[in-house]
Amino acid sequence: MGTQILWGIAPIGWRNDDIPEIGAGNTLQHLLSDIVVAGFQGTEVGGFFPEPTILNKELSLRKLKIAGKWFSSFIIRDGIESAKAAFHEHCKYLQEVHAAVAVVSEQTHSVQGTSENVFTTKPHFTEQEWSLLCTGLNELGKIAEAYQLKLVYHHHMGTGVQTLAEIDRLMDNTDANHVHLLYDTGHIYVSDGDYMTLLVKHRNRIKHVHFKDVRESERTACSNEGLSFLQSFLRGMFTVPGDGCIDFTEVYAYLLKTDYSGWIVIEAEQDPAIANPLEYALIARNYIDQNLLVQTYKEEGNVV
Numbered sequence: 001m002g003t004q005i006l007w008g009i010a011p012i013g014w015r016n017d018d019i020p021e022i023g024a025g026n027t028l029q030h031l032l033s034d035i036v037v038a039g040f041q042g043t044e045v046g047g048f049f050p051e052p053t054i055l056n057k058e059l060s061l062r063k064l065k066i067a068g069k070w071f072s073s074f075i076i077r078d079g080i081e082s083a084k085a086a087f088h089e090h091c092k093y094l095q096e097v098h099a100a101v102a103v104v105s106e107q108t109h110s111v112q113g114t115s116e117n118v119f120t121t122k123p124h125f126t127e128q129e130w131s132l133l134c135t136g137l138n139e140l141g142k143i144a145e146a147y148q149l150k151l152v153y154h155h156h157m158g159t160g161v162q163t164l165a166e167i168d169r170l171m172d173n174t175d176a177n178h179v180h181l182l183y184d185t186g187h188i189y190v191s192d193g194d195y196m197t198l199l200v201k202h203r204n205r206i207k208h209v210h211f212k213d214v215r216e217s218e219r220t221a222c223s224n225e226g227l228s229f230l231q232s233f234l235r236g237m238f239t240v241p242g243d244g245c246i247d248f249t250e251v252y253a254y255l256l257k258t259d260y261s262g263w264i265v266i267e268a269e270q271d272p273a274i275a276n277p278l279e280y281a282l283i284a285r286n287y288i289d290q291n292l293l294v295q296t297y298k299e300e301g302n303v304v
């Protein structure tokens with residue numbers, strides 16, 4: 001067995017699909033070259049990425065890989081058949097860029113992209129909606145496998161699968177063979193004020209990881225002011241590991257102890273006009289090298 005971890009960083013610090021205007025001047029080439037400078041092995045696909053042959057060329061020039069890509073599903077709103085058709089297209093693209101996972105988030109009734117207070121407003125699915133969602137995800141999971149991908153579900157602020165209780169329900173009612181979990185430290189911390197319980201409870205379903213850190217003072221301010229999800233990230237609620245309040249040494253130690261293999265993707269949405277993306281990528285890299293990789297080194301029996 002043993003642990004095989006690939007380290008990536010998401011485009012979200014350079015350009016953000018939730019607010020496409022910010023960082024719009026950052027090109028694909030600029031982003032990918034910054035990722036190389038910061039010493040990461042790959043990234044996730046952003047909405048502005050080109051078709052597979054062009055992307056593969058730019059990736060191979062820099063020896064970078066693609067981990068996966070976000071997919072907003074509307075299983076509840078549009079029905080399973082409609083979601084399946086869109087997901088086939090998504091998986092086809094991902095297979096062509098040799099990705100490992102398809103990141104799925106159900107966006108029916110979501111307030112993620114709205115001006116609603118994300119700390120007090122979120123959808124609560126009915127019994128019928130839960131049943132449709134879980135059945136639909138099982139179907140999408142099988143489609144992902146046909147493209148040599150794993151479907152990993154992204155719990156997310158402002159959506160119907162946000163809290164630990166909601167993630168429990170999703171895990172309990174979907175097929176573990178087809179529906180896996182993406183563990184995002186930042187989202188579960190902002191939602192529940194805790195990140196270890198989810199990790200320990202559902203470690204056996206976790207097949208993809210986002211390391212997102214949180215500035216506690218900004219989280220409190222955003223919550224007190226009743227900001228939306230988009231306003232909160234523009235305000236600086238999220239940051240890279242090493243710059244916020246999450247103890248990633250604890251998270252990483254647990255992943256190592258349980259032989260996690262796969263991608264860990266640094267993901268911190270910030271306004272690139274305020275937080276220089278390369279500078280923050282280097283802060284993350286430095287934190288990983290100084291605080292996390294030293295654990296792998298010790299596990300291998302080395303003396304530090």
Ligand SMILES: O=C1C[C@@H](O)[C@H](O)[C@@H](O)C1=O
Pocket residue numbers: 012017018070154184187210267269
């Ligand atoms: O994985 C993610 C993808 C983004 O589009 C999303 O809004 C962000 O919060 C996230 O965690």
Ligand SMILES: [Co+2]
Pocket residue numbers: 154184210212267
């Ligand atoms: Co995420």
